[in-house]
Amino acid sequence: MELYLHIPFCKKKCRYCAFTSFPGQSGKMEPYVDALIREANQQKPFFPEKVETVYLGGGTPSLLPEALLSRLVQGIGEVFSLYDVAEFTAEANPGTVSVSWVRTAATLGVTRFSFGMQAYSEKDLNTLGRIHGYRDVCEAVSLARDAGADVNLDLIFGIPGQTLPDWRQTLEKALELSPDHISAYGLIPEPDTEMDRRLKSGEWELPDPDVERAMYDLAIRLLAESGLKQYEISNFAKPGKECRHNIGYWSQIPYLGLGLAAASMTPPLKASAGVTYQRLTNPDTFEDYFRLVSGPDSSLRTVETVSPPEARFETMMLGLRMAEGIREDRFASLHGISLQQAYGNKLEQFVRDGFLLWEDGVLRLTRKGMDFQNQVLVDLMP
Numbered sequence: 227m228e229l230y231l232h233i234p235f236c237k238k239k240c241r242y243c244a245f246t247s248f249p250g251q252s253g254k255m256e257p258y259v260d261a262l263i264r265e266a267n268q269q270k271p272f273f274p275e276k277v278e279t280v281y282l283g284g285g286t287p288s289l290l291p292e293a294l295l296s297r298l299v300q301g302i303g304e305v306f307s308l309y310d311v312a313e314f315t316a317e318a319n320p321g322t323v324s325v326s327w328v329r330t331a332a333t334l335g336v337t338r339f340s341f342g343m344q345a346y347s348e349k350d351l352n353t354l355g356r357i358h359g360y361r362d363v364c365e366a367v368s369l370a371r372d373a374g375a376d377v378n379l380d381l382i383f384g385i386p387g388q389t390l391p392d393w394r395q396t397l398e399k400a401l402e403l404s405p406d407h408i409s410a411y412g413l414i415p416e417p418d419t420e421m422d423r424r425l426k427s428g429e430w431e432l433p434d435p436d437v438e439r440a441m442y443d444l445a446i447r448l449l450a451e452s453g454l455k456q457y458e459i460s461n462f463a464k465p466g467k468e469c470r471h472n473i474g475y476w477s478q479i480p481y482l483g484l485g486l487a488a489a490s491m492t493p494p495l496k497a498s499a500g501v502t503y504q505r506l507t508n509p510d511t512f513e514d515y516f517r518l519v520s521g522p523d524s525s526l527r528t529v530e531t532v533s534p535p536e537a538r539f540e541t542m543m544l545g546l547r548m549a550e551g552i553r554e555d556r557f558a559s560l561h562g563i564s565l566q567q568a569y570g571n572k573l574e575q576f577v578r579d580g581f582l583l584w585e586d587g588v589l590r591l592t593r594k595g596m597d598f599q600n601q602v603l604v605d606l607m608p
């Protein structure tokens with residue numbers, strides 16, 4: 227199984243951010259770390275499998291003081307064995323990392339740092355409200371390399387005011403740092419963010435959809451030319467450097483998420499009508515989270531039972547994100563019915579329309595299908 231630890235602290239809220247993260251809450255860090263360890267103890271009986279990957283996300287994990295980071299990883303390590311962990315990622319904001327933080331994290335077992343570079347130019351970074359510049363990214367990457375870890379850079383395209391040449395420069399500057407992995411996401415303005423308000427008021431404007439599509443095509447081409455192969459709609463890696471943790475999510479491996487707003491997926495249960503599992507979601511305020519872990523009131527955690535048709539749809543939704551697609555035999559062994567039985571004519575129509583490709587027992591999106599994946603998925607919804 228996979229383990230996710232959410233660190234909801236940030237120095238400043240970015241203008242586009244809808245994640246569960248809060249500036250100015252450093253006084254809560256210590257009780258929060260202790261709460262994470264307590265929650266791990268409480269959830270252990272329901273998640274008995276071996277931990278294969280760990281992901282320390284946020285928020286900004288690199289804001290945790292080293293002593294608390296050590297307390298957290300050691301405390302979790304007393305609950306779950308972390309000896310066999312194949313990949314341990316820590317997200318870090320390039321504006322907040324130090325030599326000693328990176329070294330401490332690596333000593334604690336971090337094998338991979340994920341830095342939110344997002345953009346190159348000051349103009350785009352200002353629009354996003356980021357606290358760092360490109361020099362900080364260069365330094366952060368070199369610290370990670372010195373610590374012997376792999377590096378991911380997160381990038382965003384489709385920023386208000388961003389042009390195709392701006393995006394090309396972001397890609398080129400990211401590639402100059404030779405990352406093992408790049409995640410390139412198209413910006414989706416989230417409700418109730420400063421960016422959303424500025425877009426709605428007309429103060430800012432998103433790039434034209436054709437320009438955004440050209441940005442995505444450019445990313446695929448430039449990254450491939452540099453040896454970063456696309457293995458998922460938004461993710462590119464050198465051979466063997468794909469993010470195992472995320473592949474686990476897309477392959478529906480059970481995961482335990484600890485912390486504010488963290489989600490978990492229980493191991494699958496075989497039901498007469500197919501496979502089913504539960505999805506648990508933690509509360510998203512400190513107050514409710516602290517109450518959840520300190521008392522017996524587990525009603526503060528949302529529990530949703532995923533029905534067999536929903537579980538099958540999730541296999542489609544997540545599996546089609548990956549370049550390797552969905553294997554017919556895996557689908558059948560997971561759900562007890564074949565892809566044809568579940569979706570028959572619809573899939574054949576999508577193949578005829580050029581959105582899906584079905585060959586050698588594998589179903590995957592075509593390049594055209596990647597642009598229209600939402601339409602494909604809406605039609606497959608239960």
Ligand code: SF4
Nearest residue numbers: 236239240243247285
């Ligand atoms: S650093 Fe990340 S989590 Fe924090 S405010 Fe910015 S986008 Fe949100």
